Amino acid sequence: MDPIDLRSDTVTQPTPEMREAMSAAPLGDDVLEGDPSVRNLEAKVADLLGREAALFVPSGTMANLLAVRSQTQPGEEIICDENCHIYYYEAAGFAAVGGCSLRFTRGERGHFTAEDVARLVRIDDEHFPRTSLVAVENTHNRGGGSVWPIEQLAEVYCESKSRGLRVHMDGARLWNACAQAELSPADFAEFADTVSVCFSKGLGCPVGSALVGDDETIGRARRLRKVIGGAMRQAGLLAAAASYALDHNRQRMKEDHARARTLASKVAEIPGLTLDADRVQTNMLYFTVEPSLGTAREFCEKLDDRVRMLDEGPQSVRAVVHLHITDEDIDRAADEIAAAAGSQSVSA
Numbered sequence: 001m002d003p004i005d006l007r008s009d010t011v012t013q014p015t016p017e018m019r020e021a022m023s024a025a026p027l028g029d030d031v032l033e034g035d036p037s038v039r040n041l042e043a044k045v046a047d048l049l050g051r052e053a054a055l056f057v058p059s060g061t062m063a064n065l066l067a068v069r070s071q072t073q074p075g076e077e078i079i080c081d082e083n084c085h086i087y088y089y090e091a092a093g094f095a096a097v098g099g100c101s102l103r104f105t106r107g108e109r110g111h112f113t114a115e116d117v118a119r120l121v122r123i124d125d126e127h128f129p130r131t132s133l134v135a136v137e138n139t140h141n142r143g144g145g146s147v148w149p150i151e152q153l154a155e156v157y158c159e160s161k162s163r164g165l166r167v168h169m170d171g172a173r174l175w176n177a178c179a180q181a182e183l184s185p186a187d188f189a190e191f192a193d194t195v196s197v198c199f200s201k202g203l204g205c206p207v208g209s210a211l212v213g214d215d216e217t218i219g220r221a222r223r224l225r226k227v228i229g230g231a232m233r234q235a236g237l238l239a240a241a242a243s244y245a246l247d248h249n250r251q252r253m254k255e256d257h258a259r260a261r262t263l264a265s266k267v268a269e270i271p272g273l274t275l276d277a278d279r280v281q282t283n284m285l286y287f288t289v290e291p292s293l294g295t296a297r298e299f300c301e302k303l304d305d306r307v308r309m310l311d312e313g314p315q316s317v318r319a320v321v322h323l324h325i326t327d328e329d330i331d332r333a334a335d336e337i338a339a340a341a342g343s344q345s346v347s348a
């Protein structure tokens with residue numbers, strides 16, 4: 001039996017319907033005259049988020065990097081959560097390519113407050129870097145897939161704007177946030193100057209992300225995309241998958257969230273594993289492994305041929321539910337995790 005792959009929602013494969021949409025896509029050279037399927041996707045995403053323009057890029061990492069590089073100058077500073085993806089998992093692109101430093105908030109599950117922004121923004125003094133950008137992440141990955149409360153986001157945005165700062169939202173999983181909060185992408189995007197979104201995670205596409213914002217900023221990002229080698233040719237093949245996913249795979253995300261909650265409630269019952277099931281809001285769950293069961297990595301390795309998960313800290317394991325995961329997979333995964341922890345079945 002194949003292992004149940006809960007390492008990430010990035011492991012999904014395009015479905016036959018998505019492959020059909022890809023093979024039917026009209027194509028062009030997106031660096032010369034433009035690819036019609038890419039243009040169509042960019043217009044669709046800009047419209048969904050209620051913004052002027054969107055830029056199709058290969059990855060969420062590139063979308064975030066372009067957001068940083070198009071809204072800051074080298075030597076400036078970005079306010080963000082200490083666990084955000086831009087800091088934790090993007091190979092310090094903000095510094096290597098953007099020349100920026102970071103100033104950290106330590107918010108609840110990755111969500112900080114308007115007061116944090118007011119406290120951390122630099123005064124105008126030649127000793128200090130200039131603060132130019134505030135970065136929020138929604139859903140927050142290391143915050144457990146947590147959704148920003150919209151009122152808090154609005155407050156952070158207003159405070160940032162009153163101080164002349166730009167706001168970028170890493171919305172790699174904005175679609176999950178929308179499904180959970182029952183809000184539209186435009187509702188969240190109202191409180192950011194730029195938003196990055198991914199198609200290659202819960203939406204199930206093989207490749208692709210977008211950066212969304214006003215015409216001027218996205219124009220700058222388009223030139224920068226060329227600088228870093230991210231301009232693609234017949235990218236309509238990939239854009240068609242994203243268009244298909246936006247039309248067909250957003251509504252079903254609630255099913256992933258329900259399955260994540262079911263798995264969380266089962267894992268929470270297993271002795272030696274700690275998880276607060278009430279905190280599982282979207283498609284992710286993090287649990288802690290008691291040291292007597294080994295490290296998180298040892299625990300994952302023990303299960304790897306049956307249930308695949310990622311260690312995200314010495315004792316912390318992450319599991320992510322996505323569109324290939326069924327109710328039966330959830331029951332089987334819970335049983336296997338229980339067995340690895342030396343417990344009885346929890347699926348009954």
Ligand SMILES: Cc1ncc(COP(=O)(O)O)c(C=O)c1O
Pocket residue numbers: 058059060061062064085086137139140141170172173198200209
């Ligand atoms: C919150 C968040 N932002 C950005 C990214 C980067 O996306 P990519 O892997 O496409 O570069 C990820 C990837 O998992 C993510 O979780």
